[in-house]
Structures are given as structure tokens and as C-alpha cells.
Amino acid sequence: NQNQSSEELHVFRSKLPDISISNNIPLHVYLFERLSEFEERTCIIAGNSGETFTFSETYLICQKIAAGLTKVGIEKGDVIMTFLQNCSEFVFTILASSMIGAVITTANPFYTKSEAFKQLKASNAKLIVTQSQYVDKFRDPAENDPKIGEDFSVVTIDDPPENCLHFSVLSEAKAEDMPKGVVIHPDDPVALPFSSGTTGLPKGVILTHKSLITGVAQLVDGDNPNFYLKHDDVVLCVLPLFHIFALNSVLLVSLRAGASVLLMQKFEISALLELIQKHRVSVAAVVPPLVLALAKNPMVDSFDLSSIRLVLSGAAPLGKELEEALHRRVPQAIFGQGYGMTEAGPVVTMCPAFAKQPFSTKSGSCGSVVRNADLKVVDPETGGSLDRNQPGEICIRGSQIMKGYLNDDEATARTIDVDGWLHTGDIGYVDDDDEIYIVDRVKELIKFKGFQVPPAELESLLISHPDIADAAVVPQKDDAAGEVPVAFVVRSAQGFDLTEEAIKEFIAKQVVFYKKLHKVYFIHAIPKSPSGKILRKDLRAKLIATPQL
Numbered sequence: 001n002q003n004q005s006s007e008e009l010h011v012f013r014s015k016l017p018d019i020s021i022s023n024n025i026p027l028h029v030y031l032f033e034r035l036s037e038f039e040e041r042t043c044i045i046a047g048n049s050g051e052t053f054t055f056s057e058t059y060l061i062c063q064k065i066a067a068g069l070t071k072v073g074i075e076k077g078d079v080i081m082t083f084l085q086n087c088s089e090f091v092f093t094i095l096a097s098s099m100i101g102a103v104i105t106t107a108n109p110f111y112t113k114s115e116a117f118k119q120l121k122a123s124n125a126k127l128i129v130t131q132s133q134y135v136d137k138f139r140d141p142a143e144n145d146p147k148i149g150e151d152f153s154v155v156t157i158d159d160p161p162e163n164c165l166h167f168s169v170l171s172e173a174k175a176e177d178m179p180k181g182v183v184i185h186p187d188d189p190v191a192l193p194f195s196s197g198t199t200g201l202p203k204g205v206i207l208t209h210k211s212l213i214t215g216v217a218q219l220v221d222g223d224n225p226n227f228y229l230k231h232d233d234v235v236l237c238v239l240p241l242f243h244i245f246a247l248n249s250v251l252l253v254s255l256r257a258g259a260s261v262l263l264m265q266k267f268e269i270s271a272l273l274e275l276i277q278k279h280r281v282s283v284a285a286v287v288p289p290l291v292l293a294l295a296k297n298p299m300v301d302s303f304d305l306s307s308i309r310l311v312l313s314g315a316a317p318l319g320k321e322l323e324e325a326l327h328r329r330v331p332q333a334i335f336g337q338g339y340g341m342t343e344a345g346p347v348v349t350m351c352p353a354f355a356k357q358p359f360s361t362k363s364g365s366c367g368s369v370v371r372n373a374d375l376k377v378v379d380p381e382t383g384g385s386l387d388r389n390q391p392g393e394i395c396i397r398g399s400q401i402m403k404g405y406l407n408d409d410e411a412t413a414r415t416i417d418v419d420g421w422l423h424t425g426d427i428g429y430v431d432d433d434d435e436i437y438i439v440d441r442v443k444e445l446i447k448f449k450g451f452q453v454p455p456a457e458l459e460s461l462l463i464s465h466p467d468i469a470d471a472a473v474v475p476q477k478d479d480a481a482g483e484v485p486v487a488f489v490v491r492s493a494q495g496f497d498l499t500e501e502a503i504k505e506f507i508a509k510q511v512v513f514y515k516k517l518h519k520v521y522f523i524h525a526i527p528k529s530p531s532g533k534i535l536r537k538d539l540r541a542k543l544i545a546t547p548q549l
């Protein structure tokens with residue numbers, strides 16, 4: 001705002017000084033920059049099989065896969081979709097893709113066919129890396145959908161079904177056949193995760209080499225790294241790598257810092273506890289539902305968790321009581337939160353108690369803004385910036401934020417303003433000690449156990465039902481999941497006998513488990529503003545006012 005005088009602009013900075021960041025090189029070069037220092041250290045531990053890869057093995061395999069990707073026709077700028085649970089092939093594919101200037105779009109392998117095709121089409125992926133059990137989701141396409149073998153190829157990490165290639169086609173290529181002379185610009189895209197952002201349907205989030213390098217450096221570079229990882233750390237990767245939290249703050253930071261990553265395919269409490277004990281996990285990245293499981297499950301007491309020194313929680317609010325309950329079980333560990341958003345590249349704030357020379361922090365805070373970045377809090381009504389202790393919309397600025405949304409300039413302009421501020425849609429405040437608290441959300445997004453549930457996606461499915469005239473989806477608080485999606489539905493004239501169960505089933509068939517509707521409330525009209533926007537606040541208020549509704 002041009003009219004705002006400079007003393008009115010309150011910009012918050014990290015407690016840690018800015019550092020110089022080598023973000024003018026390709027991501028893989030940056031990540032393996034210090035390879036010679038830790039060549040023989042363990043880089044990846046595949047939790048299921050126990051197989052391990054050193055840093056130099058990892059680097060060589062990635063080069064081979066880079067050559068293999070070229071052999072199957074992937075070129076600079078092409079998009080590769082991973083449709084995988086956590087596994088070593090996932091890690092290799094991400095890095096190999098960077099090596100040839102390709103772009104990774106990560107999708108949830110539990111997506112339904114229609115969700116999978118939406119991302120495939122929107123990202124225009126040329127190759128999918130997946131497991132054989134998921135290949136059917138990409139068969140029998142609708143009329144305008146891309147087709148296996150014609151529009152894209154499929155590689156499976158296990159026995160390939162018909163028309164698919166085995167991963168060895170990539171991994172058994174010769175490293176020396178890696179394409180030479182691929183020039184990668186810092187502003188070229190390297191990752192394309194999908195997020196609905198502050199409004200609407202999921203969109204491709206363009207993260208460049210520069211943004212991801214900056215995001216990693218803000219955490220682990222400098223003399224006093226904000227998120228200090230040691231060479232002998234074993235970092236738990238049980239959160240899915242298709243989500244930006246694990247991708248950035250588990251995998252990429254560990255590669256850069258020379259720490260080992262323990263991959264777990266999925267969360268299962270006894271396997272998790274055994275692996276923590278066996279591999280002496282020292283750093284655990286978690287989401288609040290995982291904290292709940294660890295805090296409450298009696299099995300925890302029979303395992304040795306004394307190796308854990310840091311617990312980082314993020315992706316959804318972590319209640320104080322919950323944090324304290326887990327802390328009692330792992331008393332030696334430092335607990336803290338990170339607050340991030342896919343579009344923000346991703347970390348906005350990080351607990352400074354994780355720094356090499358730590359700062360004390362208060363329970364409940366999300367830490368302080370990352371270094372080499374500006375944070376401000378704006379009044380959502382006036383857009384003016386607010387001082388300490390006044391809640392408003394959190395905005396973040398720096399080289400780590402996304403370049404923009406794929407093919408959606410309008411959504412990009414709505415999210416990143418002309419001064420370079422990314423508007424998060426989260427309401428929070430900065431206290432007297434520079435600690436940030438997230439207290440609410442002004443955006444539509446619903447978070448089920450940290451997973452994104454975009455209301456607009458469910459609303460468009462609901463409205464496609466012939467007996468539904470109008471619909472709105474909002475979050476309802478839930479002890480186990482944090483929030484669950486619930487719908488307000490207006491039945492059409494002929495739809496008077498449409499039941500809640502029928503609607504729930506209609507949606508459940510089309511979406512991944514965490515987007516299922518937990519409740520349907522019938523209503524006469526959806527409250528809307530004069531411009532036709534759903535008044536979500538009114539609906540949320542209705543839920544709070546009449547919980548028995």
C-alpha cells in the first residue's frame with residue numbers, strides 16, 4: 001500500500017542473522033555440494049527391507065536414473081509424476097529428475113482414479129513412477145484423458161503390469177550416458193506439488209531450484225543453523241514424501257546436512273517404535289495425530305526412545321496438552337513446531353530451540369520466522385500491517401516462496417502481491433519474544449490430520465449430483481483429526497428424499513479417505529455474500545452454536 005508510511009510497516013525477522021545462500025546452482029548440485037565430506041555415511045535406510053545406501057551410492061544411482069529418464073524420452077522441463085509411498089526409488093527419482101532439469105509432481109498414491117487423472121492432466125506429466133497395484137487407476141481413461149503408452153509412460157518399482165516398464169530400465173542405465181550440457185536456470189521449476197492454497201481447487205505450485213535451495217538453506221545452513229542436523233543424526237521419514245513437509249524438512253535438509261533418512265512406507269505404531277529403537281532415530285518429524293498416537297499408546301513404554309533428541313511437529317496446530325503428554329514419554333527431547341505452507345517454499349516459521357546455539361521457546365508457539373525472509377501480519381479488513389500481539393493474516397516474503405501457480409495467473413496474483421508478499425490465509429500474531437502463534441485460518445482449506453481437504457473440490461462434486469441444488473463444505477473440529485469436512489446441502493425440488501448416507505457414499509466413492517464427508521446438514525439456502533461468495537464464517541458459526549445440529 002503506497003499510502004502506508006514506513007513506520008507503519010512492521011516487518012518481523014529471524015533472531016538468526018541472514019546468511020549467504022548459494023541458490024544460483026541447480027538443486028541436486030547444492031544438495032550434494034559437500035558429498036566428499038560424507039561419501040561413506042548412510043544416506044538412506046529403507047525401513048521395510050533394512051536396505052541402506054551411502055551418500056556416494058545414492059549419488060551414483062541418481063545419475064544412472066537421470067540417464068535412464070533421458071533414455072525413455074524425458075527432457076528438460078518435462079514433468080514426472082511420483083505416485084508412491086515412501087521408498088528409496090522415490091528419493092532417487094526426485095534427485096535424478098533435478099539432474100536432467102525435469103520437474104517432479106508428487107501425488108498421493110491413495111488418490112482415487114479421478115483425483116489421480118486430475119493431477120496427471122493438470123501437470124501434463126509424461127511419466128509416472130508408481131507401484132503395480134496402483135496402475136489400474138491410470139487405465140480406462142475417459143474420452144479426453146491421457147492414455148498409457150500414448151500420452152505418458154508408466155514405470156513400476158515392482159513387477160510391471162502390461163504396457164508398463166520396470167524401474168530397472170531407469171536404474172540400470174549408465175551414469176556416463178547422463179545428458180551433457182543441460183543448462184538449468186535458478187528460476188526453472190524443479191517440483192510441482194499440488195495445493196488448493198487459500199481458495200478453490202488444487203493447483204500446481206511451481207517451486208524452482210532457487211526456492212527449494214533457499215528453503216533448505218534457511219533451515220540447515222550457516223554457522224548457527226536454525227534446524228541443526230548432525231552427521232550422525234538419523235531422521236525419521238514416516239510422513240509422506242508426497243507432501244512438502246517431509247520432502248523439504250526431512251529429506252532435502254538431511255541430504256544437505258549429511259544426516260541419514262529412515263524411510264517408512266506407512267505409519268504403523270509397533271513397526272515405528274521398533275525402527276526408532278533399532279536405528280536409534282534422533283530426529284522425528286511428526287504431525288499432531290502422530291503425536292497423539294505416541295502420547296497415548298501404552299506400547300510406547302516398552303521401547304527405548306532415548307535416542308530422540310528433536311521432535312518437530314507441523315502441518316496442523318499442536319495442542320499444548322498433547323505436546324506435554326508426549327514430552328513426558330521422551331523427556332530428553334527438545335520439542336518444537338514448524339509452520340509451513342506448500343506455496344511458501346515451504347517453511348514460514350521454525351522453532352529456534354532446534355538451532356545449534358538454541359533459543360528458548362514457549363510451548364504452543366510455531367517458532368520464529370526463518371532467516372533471510374520477511375514476515376508481516378496484516379489486518380484482513382484494511383490490509384495495514386499490525387504490530388506485536390495483534391492477530392492478523394501472516395504474510396511471508398523471500399526467495400523461497402513459489403514462483404506461482406501453474407497456468408493460473410489469477411490465483412497467483414491473489415496469493416502473491418506486487419510487493420512480493422505471499423498471503424498465507426492463516427491468522428496469527430508475533431509475541432514480544434518474536435515467537436509466532438497461529439490462531440485461526442481465513443482461507444477455505446480444511447486440514448484432516450495435516451492433509452489438505454479443499455472444500456471447493458467437494459462442493460463441485462456435490463453440485464454435480466442431480467438431486468443437489470447447492471452445497472458448501474466447512475471444517476468441524478475433531479479430537480482425533482483436528483478437523484473433518486462437513487457439508488451443508490440444499491436438496492433440489494425432486495431430491496426431497498435424498499439422505500445423508502447417500503450423499504456421504506456418493507462422495508466417498510470419488511475421493512481419497514481424508515476427504516470423506518463426516519456429516520451432512522440439510523439447509524434451505526447456502527448463506528452467500530452479495531457477490532455470491534459462500535459465507536463460510538456463518539456456517540462455521542452455526543456448527544459452533546449448535547453442536548448437536
Ligand code: 4UV
Binds near residue numbers: 249313343452
Ligand atoms: O500446504 P500445506 O499442506 O503445507 C504444510 C506444511 C507444513 C510444514 C511444517 C513444517 C515444516 O518444517 C515444513 O517443511 C512444512 O502443512 O498446508 C498449509 C497450511 O497448514 C496449516 C496452515 O493453515 C497452513 O497454511 N499449518 C501448517 N503448519 C501448521 C499449520 C502449524 N504448525 N500450526 C498450525 N497450522
